[in-house]
Amino acid sequence: MALRHSTLVDSLSEAASIKQNNRVYDLRADGADVITLSLGEAFFDIPTPSFDELGPAAHHYSHSRGVPLLRQKLAKYHEEGSGTPVDPDREIMITAGSKAAVFMALTALVEPGDEVIVPEPLWVSYPDQVRLCRGIPVTVPWGGTVEDIAARVTPRTRAVVINNPHNPTGRRLTAAELRRLHELADEHGLALIADEVYSEFVPDHEPFVSTGAFDPDREHTVICNSMSKNFGISGWRVGYLIAGEGLIEQVTKLQQHLVTCAPTILCQYLAENFEAVLASTRPQIHAMVERRGRVAAALAARGVECLPGDSTFYLFASLGRSSLGSTEFAEELLSRYRVSVVAGAAYGASCEGFIRVSIGAEPEDRLLRGVRAICDLIDETSTGAVR
Template sequence: MAGQPHAATERSLRTSRLMEGITQALSVQHNNVVYDMKSAGQDIITLSLGEAFFDLPLPSFDGLTTPGLHHYSHSRGLPELRRLLAKYYGSGFALPVDPDTEVIVTAGSKAAIYMALMAIVDPGDQVIVPEPYWLSYPAQIRMCQGEPVMVPHDVPVFDFERFVTARTRAVIINNPNNPSGHVYTRAELEYLHELADRHGLLLIVDEAYNEFIPPGAEFISAGSLDPEKRHTVTVNSMSKNYGVSGWRIGYLIANERLTEQILKINQHLVTCAPTILAAYLAERFDDLLDVTRPQIQRTVQLRNRVAGWFADEGIDTMPGTSTFYLFVHLGGSGLDSTEFAGRLLRESAISVVPGIGYGDSCDRYVRVSVGSESEERIARAVAAIRDLVESTTPEHLTSRPRSRVESGV
């Protein structure tokens, strides 16, 4: 009948059941809406982006000495960049790294995590994922036909063993944590290594925010407690630490046997990280860190001041001191995190990410990122979040003292 698709066409349009079950990345989906609103001329206080905006020199590729800038390069990553990354971890974080056999540079840390999972997960294998998790972990595990096993956010690290089964293959953590800002302690990391040893697990550690630590705080790279890399994969992002998130440059560190498997995946999916961008980062490695590190510290300090503003308003945030994120509790609000974020965007032109994207136990939170807005606009957003919490809390108090945020302090 005219107007109805042929049976063969219906079959050709069918998509895989696996991908039908995968949802969009909530933060990316949310920010796409924000981009559309901004394109339409709306002024949005954007506290939903997973990046910090730095004042960086406009990149110039003039004077780069790396040959073949417009062509393919080594699928492990430019040798010069691998050597610098090995030195960065060896001297900075006490993790010895062989740049020839233990590093792979690829198109962002997100791709590196997925490739590591592809290399170790068989159908039906389980991966333990503590909440709040970086929101792509469960989807990537499912895309490998594995099963994510979520650990609610109120379960201590030292109780993770009760989530281990005969099918458990790995544990994946984000340190420092996006969205809470928690930094794993030495005792917590030592426990996770012992857990991996006892049960033959792999420990995948996403350290994409390792530079975003306040002065005097201790950051321990998990790999430094497993220098032979018997069971540890360390993943990191040059995109975050250099303020070039749109460049998509990330890397992983693992033992030679595992990197050989991941290398095959990288070759079939990516070939190599963008050569000209990798060359720029290699030849400007220390200079760029000299530019970004002071700005990173100012961003972390702002993050912790904003935590104080929320506390002044009687609004709790999940414990943490690092990154540029806060996981903000909705208090007595009758809204779930999706409803809250939607109303905040519609009514106050402020974008945050619903906490449900970071685990089912996190639906009483929203993620607030302070990396891309001025202090004055963030203060306005804090006041608006407070007002929405109060207005959606049954029998909330209407009289309260004037806050520091309202006073402009």
């Protein structure tokens, strides 16, 4: 007799971007050459780490809030970026990737039936994470303003989730928008969960304005960030959460029951090599952001528009005149051209006419080949095109 599945988990969809990349892994295992514009990570030249100097303690459990030295380094890093101090003992917890940080924050805050507002384009896991907490995701169609978020606040609203800089558009929220979001949080008693995992991916010499800068006492703000994503070591799964002491106590309990602690050996290495890792990756980050601009220009030269943004390593490209929906377009692009992108429908119902293009995992010549394939397929499938 087959095991009975949870109806809640059975109702979830696969994470669309991860599902697409698993297909790429399978195709490559069979010998196919796939131009991968679907991976949500940056491929940097990362020196192979040596753990020889870390000592035997690195192979064992650490404090459930994270290796103390790494918490100290991250607290200083956040303070320098946001201008607000962080208590490394009481206001920060390191976990196995920022995805877990977002989910633990939602789990600690959301009661069954609570509403969580999520603007589109949304990161693919937000709605299902809300559902796993027995909450109700309330979306705002792309192009919506902070006032459109305000219009969706009800007595059942518990939180707003924002992604800044934004995956997939690369847009950064302005200081005025952030202030208005904090006003809403104060007025309605909401949690403001800020996913800032692309905070390093802003144009060179331009400051990143953290959501936490407007709530120095962390009365309602939860910051989720990631060393894995920001420093091109996504497979290491090292993220962290910054919040008020009371919420940190709650998510620490979840951490203890779910994963005990983040990987000690990786966290210890990052703690002792924090400045060296930053010095290695930051020039590569700036080069990638500049590359993003060149890829956007190549798309624009063929008449393909992208939603506004200047950060991250993604572009959210419009399918414009193509007669195909985003899922069908991504399927056709992969099967005919061996180019992998993520369908815009994964980022919300209002995003059907887009695809996400990641420029982080391929050399520039292959990126431009992928761009040509995208533009060719749009031309071939446009209304009135000769097929």
